[in-house]
Amino acid sequence: MKRTLKDYLILSLKGMGMGAADVVPGVSGGTIAFITGIYQELINSIKSINLSSIKLLLSFKLNDFWKSVNGNFLLALVIGIGISVLSLAKGLKFLLDHHPILIWSFFFGLIVASAIYVARDIREWKIGTVISLIAGVGIAYVITVITPAEANTSYGFVFLSGSIAICAMILPGISGSFILVLLGMYKFILGAISDFNLPVIAVFLVGAAIGIVVFSNILSWLLKKYYNLTIALLSGFMIGSLNKVWPWKEVVETFTDRHGEIKPLIEQNVLPWKYAEITGNNPQLVYAIVLAVFGFVLIFLMEGLSKKLKKN
DSSP, X not given: OOOOHHHHHHHHHHHHHHHHHHHSTTOOHHHHHHHTTOHHHHHHHHHTOSHHHHHHHHTTOXXXXXXXXXXXXXXXXXXXXXXXXXXXXXXXXXXHHXXXXXXXXXXXXXXXXXXXXXXXXXXXXXXXXXXXXXXXHHHHHHHHXXXXXXXXXSHHHHHHHHHHHHHHHTSTTXXXXXXXXXXXXXXXXXXXXXXXXXXXXXXXXXXXXXXXHHHHHHHHHHXXXXXXXXXXXXXXXXXXXXXXXXXXXXXXXXXXXXXXXXXXXXXXXXXXXXXXXXXXXXXXXXXXXHXXXXXXXXXXXXXXXXXXXXXX
């Protein structure tokens, strides 16, 4: 596909959207790729990094290698993702620590709209499609109620975390950041990015690179052979993940981390007025609703903008 400089700048902007989503537990960069119309090309481009293309690279046929992996497309996206992750890591960490209700409300609206958007792409509804949707909801819900582990900061586990999380990052509805939360690695990795801890970042990225190449082949096959079932499953993932991003939670069990800080271990969702009663804090209901609506509308604004850019 022949692209102009403007096209690549737009791709980088889409990459920035993906990067912003991937930093957040509960929101998926794959969702942004799906909404902006680059999901299939992304999967196929990653899938093309295989033995044949690696042979071209090792033979120093660099131009042929670059073309075979759709290098310009991937580079533009990676630049956008990198800019977004590096610039937002500190800010999002601060917001999640100091304004959790407002930020989770915004994400809740984003995910509801994303689930609707992805489900609209199902071409034919059958019993199997409905079962796949329900299965997706169930799987995602179970994942959200698993008790998170405490961080294991060994390089081997950092590598494993990268390879697992990246698979979720390219799935609409399953957040790679949330997988890191479950593994107990989210704040550790976010801190490594914020502090430019290059050894940890490098090991994480190597794990991610290997994981995404392997998983993209599986996902590409599923989309080719069982498109409706796969999209229904992904939509279900999104719906099931809403349990995790519900803004008002009651901490029912805590733990003390290795730095002596007391942190929540198990939380359960509560209604806003119950949250106020339990914690004595303002549930910020009006602001939460406004931000949830804004997040919901933003997805469809992005869809409209993406269509407009395609026409141009």
